[in-house]
Amino acid sequence: MGKDDVLLRREFLKSNWTSVDFNNSDMSKKLPFPSQQKPIKEDQKKIPLIPIEKWQTVEINFFDLIIQRKSTRKYSDEKISFEQLSKLLYCTQGIRKYYPDYSFRTVPSGGARHPFETYFYANKVENLEKGIYMYLPIDNCIVMEIPYYDGIEMDIHKATLEQFWNPAVYFFWSVIPYRTEYKYIEAAAKLAAIDIGHVCQNLYLVAESFGFGVCGIAAYDQKAMDKLLKLDGVDEFVIYCASCGKKIRK
Numbered sequence: 374m375g376k377d378d379v380l381l382r383r384e385f386l387k388s389n390w391t392s393v394d395f396n397n398s399d400m401s402k403k404l405p406f407p408s409q410q411k412p413i414k415e416d417q418k419k420i421p422l423i424p425i426e427k428w429q430t431v432e433i434n435f436f437d438l439i440i441q442r443k444s445t446r447k448y449s450d451e452k453i454s455f456e457q458l459s460k461l462l463y464c465t466q467g468i469r470k471y472y473p474d475y476s477f478r479t480v481p482s483g484g485a486r487h488p489f490e491t492y493f494y495a496n497k498v499e500n501l502e503k504g505i506y507m508y509l510p511i512d513n514c515i516v517m518e519i520p521y522y523d524g525i526e527m528d529i530h531k532a533t534l535e536q537f538w539n540p541a542v543y544f545f546w547s548v549i550p551y552r553t554e555y556k557y558i559e560a561a562a563k564l565a566a567i568d569i570g571h572v573c574q575n576l577y578l579v580a581e582s583f584g585f586g587v588c589g590i591a592a593y594d595q596k597a598m599d600k601l602l603k604l605d606g607v608d609e610f611v612i613y614c615a616s617c618g619k620k621i622r623k
């Protein structure tokens with residue numbers, strides 16, 4: 374990869390809005406909307422999360438959160454609660470207004486296309502078996518995707534280029550590009566890359582409100598990560614990861 378490749382990739386950062394023929398999109402052609410949530414298998418049991426109405430609230434200074442936030446790569450051995458997990462998931466991808474073809478969520482997304490799925494490795498969560506789960510935003514519940522096996526943490530460590538750090542939860546966000554391409558065709562990729570930053574920023578701030586630390590992880594092995602989550606690497610692949618857990622008390 375030389376200088377030309379670097380320059381070519383810079384183009385991705387620019388807006389190509391005026392050169393895209395949006396009349397050619399599948400949405401303009403009135404093709405069916407892509408699903409907002411992946412289907413689950415018959416044997417996957419839905420585990421409901423704690424809904425907003427039942428959340429315990431604490432008062433916190435929003436500006437302190439922003440000022441205190443920093444990336445954390447060392448975590449305590451303490452578990453996080455199931456309610457805290459529920460809040461982290463809802464505040465990063467939860468639906469606040471649902472329509473059959475699209476939804477408005479706790480994060481913004483270009484054209485409200487929300488092209489992501491959330492997977493996470495539950496390592497230290499109260500009342501939750503270890504394993505990799507998927508979040509179902511429409512149902513606000515989770516399902517086990519990959520049960521714990523000996524070596525799962527080593528597989529995550531390798532796929533994240535040795536960045537496991539034993540967090541309470543390791544988030545892996547995948548992108549299903551077609552959800553955004555459906556409306557924006559070749560303008561979609563940049564939108565998805567911007568969208569995912571909003572997701573992780575909410576994770577950083579909500580986690581900070583609990584005294585947890587987060588580290589966004591973009592340096593990972595794409596093939597190993599997609600293989601671990603059994604994603605095809607074309608129509609769905611990992612776009613970003615983040616580790617999250619209680620900070621070590623000083």
Ligand SMILES: Cc1cc2nc3c(=O)[nH]c(=O)nc-3n(C[C@H](O)[C@H](O)[C@H](O)COP(=O)(O)O)c2cc1C
Binds near residue numbers: 444445
């Ligand atoms: C898009 C993105 C990717 C990142 N990837 C990694 C990573 O793979 N490994 C890592 O240790 N930190 C990663 N970080 C964390 C940054 O190193 C960190 O945000 C930066 O050093 C600034 O520190 P702060 O977050 O404490 O302000 C990433 C952050 C962002 C926003």
